[in-house]
Amino acid sequence: MSSQPNQPTPPEPPKSSASSGALPPEGPKKPFSMLRTFALADLITLGNAACGTGAVLACMSYVSAVDRKPIWTALVLLPLALICDALDGTVARWRRKSSPLGADLDSLADIVSFGVAPAALGFALGMRGGWDAVVFCYFVACGISRLARYNVTAAALSDESGKVKYYEGTPIPTSLAIVLMLGVAFSRDRVGEALWFGAMNLGPFVLHPLSLVYVFSGSMMISTIRIPKP
Template sequence: MAGRQFHLIYILPNLFTAASIFTAVIAIVSAINGHFEKSAWLIFLSLVFDGLDGRIARLTHTTSRFGVEFDSLADIIAFGVAPALLLYFFAGHDYGRLGILVMALYIIFGAIRLARFNIMSPNTDPTVFIGVPIPAAAIFVSVWVLMFSEYESLRSYTVLLLIAALLVSLLMVSNIRYPSFKKINLEKPALTKTLIVLIIAASLIYLYPVEGFALIISLYVVWGVVRAARTLLTRRPPKSV
């Protein structure tokens, strides 16, 4: 009986991974059927399941190589294919080959991002990501689809959405560093600041859900670029001998 319980615990994190894939498939079907807002929120839900699987695996000490590979394959569906198709059916199909190209590049660069992460993760700093993580890219695309859906004044500028998606695709395979929130410093000096930031973010999302998410994820994406540019500009040239 104890052995059977162990196997059930071992399966539990993978069930959440499967739920992430299933939610993403529903999001894809919703996008195809023109239910763009539903599709975008389902991608958000898929992110919740994706976040839970790893944490449950660590809490129950059931991490495995299979779980890592399964999670990676789930990510390319949930955060690669689903947002790319959402983008294409919402705006990309109006631009012919350009829309197809942006959709394809987003998926290809997302797959490259995941492959690179799997290879580099054992040797990299766990507090940072190299390039925009694919879940963040997916949320960026999804929330801006929600913004364009909510504000009719933006409908005439959907080409900007394609350009933004292309830029975030390139950022996924860049060497720009982005903060990882998997390991947050919870010592007393940092705890108060972290708590204040979280309360402000939660308040903003409560008052303006779509706008709040759009602002937060956009700041995250832009922050990495600004930080990299600042580092590049302030880097001192080597002294001549």
């Protein structure tokens, strides 16, 4: 009985993605559309940022022209920023619609309105020493850190319903207490050389003791004190 040589096994045809159970390759992802994701609450948040920016510009105008009107404008815009800050969350809950940008927009707007703008107001009204500048930088850095910590820990601090039970550190809008104090000083012409508590030379720079309220405010923001959230 003659034996036939072994024949090579023909290669199997490639299996289709349908028969093999593999998913077909996905098409290109659609680019993120910022405008399409915007909600009404986001526009109110941007109103907060606009008020804070307007206050900063008003302070710059006062420094360059020494006209009292821009400071009054700043003192009006910052409370309006607080109203927008409170209103955006209320509108989001009322409409039951928010965007993925909401939390980040809120934090960034708060930094402008309740961090940079109060520091600019203090500088405009006379706290222009070298140590004052260090204090303002510390204050703004504390505000940024406070908001970043809140964004990171909000989920851990929330209850079963998703509501945050308390703030850790004082909220950054509490800096409006400084704005109110400076508004009183401005109305009584206690600004510039007449600023409360005067000025002192410490080493190479000048410090206005009144600027230390910014140190206190910033330190309270990054503290671990628990503030119940209403």
